[in-house]
Amino acid sequence: MTNFVRLSKDNDVAIITIDNPPVNALSPGIPDAISAAIDEINSDAAIKAAVIIGAGRTFVAGADIKEFIKMTSSGKRLATLLPLLLRIENSAKPVVMAIHGQAFGGGLELAMAGHYRVASPTAQVGQPEVKLGIIPGAGGTQRLPRLVGVAKAVEMCAEGKPIPAREAFDLGLIDRLIEGDLLAGALSFAREVAAKPAPKTRERKEKLGAAAENEAIFAAARATAAKKQRGLKAPLAAIDGVEAATRLPFDEGCQVEAKLFTECLFSDQSKALIHVFFGEREVAKIPDVPKDTPILPVNRVAVVGSGTMGGGIAMVFANAGIPVLLKDVEEATLDQGMGKIRKNYASSVQRGRFTQAFVDERLQLIEPVLSYDKFSSVDMVVEAVFEGMALKKAVFAELDRTCRKGAILASNTSTLNIDEIAAATSRAEAVIGTHFFSPANVMRLLEIVREQKTSKEVIATCMQLSKKLGKVGVLVGNCRGFVGNRMFGPYRREAQFLVEEGADIEAVDRALVDFGNAMGPLATGDLAGLDVGWRIRKEYRHLEKAGVRQPFAEDRFCEMGRYGQKTGRGWYHYDENRRASADPEVTALVRKWSAEAGIGQRQISAEEIVDRCVYALVNEGARILEEGYALRAVDIDIIYINGYGFPAHRGGPMWYADAVGLQKVYQRVCEFQRQHGELWAPAPLLKRLAETGKTFAEFDKEQVVAA
């Protein structure tokens, strides 16, 4: 055998152990080694059955995704797992798959080729391939419906959500749950079944359903995919794959699956989603904060300010089981904050996301307070009071007085200078920005802002904490707007310019929604509140260069008291349920203001709308990257996908620009500069990469080498 696959014996049962840390991915060499082990078992008369088990923390997390990257960049086909799976299924001696941790993707496909599956109750199984823009490629769409039925197989393959072992057991995918020692349980199960004829999943038909009911299942699944996974090709391909299982013999179904798999794998969507998969893991790596940096305990926290963000942040901690003190200045405001938290939880129960018991426990973890008295007991504070430097400094000075030495003092500020906030304390090394996104309990992004003196321990702790909180933490530098909002400025500026130049409001939003964004830029402004940006712009107006064009519409709406959804009017008109409709008066106003400003009106294509908005992101992103406020281009991509609704299947703005080609992007930016002036001056990095034929991805690799 190899180091990665070991064959051992427990009397009359063979044990094949897959040991390819960290997640036992089926990297090259492993399928061959398993295959050789199966042959050896079948030629050994003393062996009656076999168990396949994973070493370490998991069974098998799937095919090796890195191999897919090699394959698509070289154009070469990877050896398929199908022959190995047939060999296992054809084994004369029953093969029992012993699952702990995860059996995902190729891991579940491997497990289904076994004659039986036993699992630890904490295990999970799933076909998450769609999240990588592909579909199961080793018989998953063919074997899964035979074990769990068509409806569940369609759901698992098209949505990619794993299921717990207990549910898999109820469905018939797992034959026995094993409490305690998995290997011992699997061995004893193997002895029980050793003499019985080994059932082959591929020969089973009883759960494949009838044509009429299957048709309804597929139609409903396609409708759901079109709505919930808008623009994605893989979920539809996964449904086609399962449909083939219901219509064709197993071998032919596998051929259909293989064709669909290859089409998906070589698609731009899959390349982008695989980039996102590795990107989400890459952002956790901070070049100057080594892996073994000590982590500080965060067992008890406090949140200052129980408003929109403070309340949501308190919920995030409570949901992770961490007790929180929630402080505000007045009883009435605090009651209001707690009331909103209760309402949010109640609606989660109503929607089936949480049980009442879970919510009751979480609420117990949030203690509303009006003073700093108990702050000496907490390990970390997140400040979320009104946005204003003087107030933030006063709060941090108070935290410095009341919190124990070593406690982390974090600010949720979205625009203020963290260095300046830190200066209000005697322990700048403990100060950091933790920029949650609204609604904090829903959005996955956490921008972690390091100031000049933030210690490595504090950074490492916040990065690790983000994972515990179910967030993707991305470390950024301390510049105005940090990374996400700094880029969002030019993006939304262009959306407004486009309307001022003659584009329809709905056309601007639609073009970006069609591109894949969760929402259009103008509707997003209405949702967040147009007054937020207005207040910030007023504060920084002195920094604006005279003679440089600025959008005017939103400032004027705000002067009219139209702040968006909260006042019922903004770019759109909103009814009492916040349902949007076009507001002809707004269009008329913008047209009038444009005429007064002498801005020529013209027809604007959807293509130009997307280019103007998305390249504004890219150009600013390139500046941020060069200035070092983002560690890597991929960090920007992860920020935009998780905090700003940028479509994951486009890989993030920087990956998208690479995919379009940086020369092309650069030329378009230069064209916009000629048309619209210095706001479109190309970022030096974009110019350099375009001129040297490089990509942002290559820039990232060079940074790693340099570090």
Ligand code: 3HC
């Ligand atoms: N291939 C290659 N590397 C993988 C991998 C895979 N399938 N799964 C995880 N890894 C790597 C990660 O990149 C990470 O590497 P790093 O330490 O260098 O950053 C390391 O393993 C640990 O992964 P996580 O940080 O994600 O560890 P967690 O414990 O948080 O999560 C997991 C473990 C739930 C298994 C998660 O890694 C996961 O979901 N993996 C992907 C599962 C998947 O998508 N499988 C399907 C693959 S495609 C397939 O099988 C096609 C088939 O149908 C032919």
Ligand code: NAI
């Ligand atoms: P908010 O106005 O909803 O809430 C602020 C809360 O702080 C109020 O309840 C107020 O009573 C309380 N407060 C004021 N002074 C206090 C003090 N000295 N001690 C305790 N509580 C005090 O504001 P919101 O929107 O929650 O914003 C809070 C912070 O989060 C700001 O810095 C903001 O920039 C930032 N932020 C806001 C986002 C948003 O979408 N609303 C997104 C990301 C960051």
